[in-house]
Amino acid sequence: MTSPLERFYSVIPAGGIGSRLWPLSRADAPKFLHDLTGSGSTLLRATWDRLAPLSGEQRIMVVTGRAHRAAVETQLPDLADHNVVLESDPRDSSAAIGLAAAILVNREPDVIIGSFAADHVIRGDRLFRAAVTQAVATADAGYITAIGIQPTEPAIGFGYIHSGSPLDITGAESALLVDSFVEKPNLATAKKYVSGGAHLWNAGMFISRADVLLEELKRNQPELHAGLVELASVWDDPATRGPAVDRIWPTLTKIAIDYSVAEPAAAAGRLAVVPGHFDWDDVGDFASLAKLNSGGRKTDLAILGENARVLSDASSGIVVSQSNRVISLIGVKDIVVVDTPDALLVTTSANAQRVKSVVDALKLSGRDDVL
């Protein structure tokens, strides 16, 4: 019998644009295609490099939009053709991850899959691998398994996982049963969570047997499940895949996997969590990006951009430069300046969450050229 990790397959949904990072992130240059840490790697490539030692490069599937195929293949030259799943339009994470599960379970009935967003930043690869390895063992025992991040501060921008009793699983000493998911809390509640020790950040990483995931999905979203199973049944036949995608994909319910699988599984006592002690950030907005790039010091201006030429007396905030223009800041605090060839954003860290509203306004006013 093979070990659980030998049956492990990584799935990378590479879908979201990251509108809160406009004008850096665009429809044709989504967040996962950017290097947001100055590491020299795009977030997608870094995700691949983190997973390859766990599942092997031949066992990483990427689910992405048709428009991004070329860019994804440039980033990941070793990505096998049969591991590319192209969406004709985005239909949220249940469809993306569910389809990957349905395709893989047909090829390999006892496969264990783990889904990892293409656009998060993780530091501490050894700790990451340790957590995933425990999660794979937990998944092999039949649990849908989240990796929950040990909170380092009372963040109000993340959802939390309330953990319960320890599970007694070989190779997964720190696995816990999940009591419930908690939506983004207020600051007072977040502080209680952090001091209490039972709450972990929900990083949206789920590891499970593919058949277990599909069973849970069938229970909660039977139509979505049926569509995915039908699509998967013809997927590996090039002659029938295309028409089936055209017919079925547009009918699939758009729903996050948190709601279609994770929360119902938690309520039914079928969800486990393995605490992760690595650094994790979903880089949700420019305030996060500033923090991520200021080396943790609140009094530094973060500068992102290979050819950035910044002249500044600003003591905080971030400059993202995609040009070689001289950027000069005088007497501004907590500023966010994002300088791209066709669009410029000026805001403050405190207003970073409102960037999405600009994207909405640009859509409404028909300025699709800069979206």
Added chain:
Amino acid sequence: MTSPLERFYSVIPAGGIGSRLWPLSRADAPKFLHDLTGSGSTLLRATWDRLAPLSGEQRIMVVTGRAHRAAVETQLPDLADHNVVLESDPRDSSAAIGLAAAILVNREPDVIIGSFAADHVIRGDRLFRAAVTQAVATADAGYITAIGIQPTEPAIGFGYIHSGSPLDITGAESALLVDSFVEKPNLATAKKYVSGGAHLWNAGMFISRADVLLEELKRNQPELHAGLVELASVWDDPATRGPAVDRIWPTLTKIAIDYSVAEPAAAAGRLAVVPGHFDWDDVGDFASLAKLNSGGRKTDLAILGENARVLSDASSGIVVSQSNRVISLIGVKDIVVVDTPDALLVTTSANAQRVKSVVDALKLSGRDDVL
């Protein structure tokens, strides 16, 4: 005998870069070559158009740097060759205006000259002409004559002229003797000046007989005067002008005409002032520019730029756009954003005076490409 106005000659020193308006103003695109009001005219062209009805187009002399000759001639196609005075390097206003005076007095001994900066904004042409006409009459009576602007607010960014007794000059009913010049005051003092009624803004406009001006200059700056007279004596001979410029110009003292002529003349009772009731602004920085372009409303974001595409919730400040990039501002107040093809400035109205320090820093760090 000709009327004073028939002997009037306009002199436009077009020299200063306007460093406080960087990166809009540059060494090769100084302030006077910009349209700062959205009128469709550059400040230089507007100055010409304002003076032409007074002196006639054939009697406007422009003193500018060699580097700006082509741009100036494009702006002013009717500028006669013999009315162009080119400086090999900037040597401040005494040299520029003094040389114009020395050249013109040789051609026309009883000429009355008036000097008007190329980069100020004036609104109210009829009132401007009325003031200049009175100033020309006052100059004809032997006074060096300033046009002082009736203050509309207790500005602390301008110097003031303290006016004294009325002069009894035909055709110059509002001319007054000048008591003294006052440097930029603090706010309390400025408020007293405005309520007192005897103080006018010094707009740097001086009208006088050329010979009277040169006499005053000789008294206070004999070496500078001697150099200018020598230079002027060969000016109209193309064979000798060049070598004389190369030899003499670099030796001339750099001093503002306020110090070499106006202040000593005031102290000696030889300076008059005619109050001007037109709107005047020297557009010294982006805060002034914002005010000038917000229609006087403090709660409007001013936008300058033909192709500006601005999406903003900012309620004050200014955006200057020299590109057709989309510029988006979120949650920023009193912001100054100046977007040019190779340089970007982000600051606030309160920090507008500090822009010059950026230019100094860029010089020091050798980034002359954007100066």
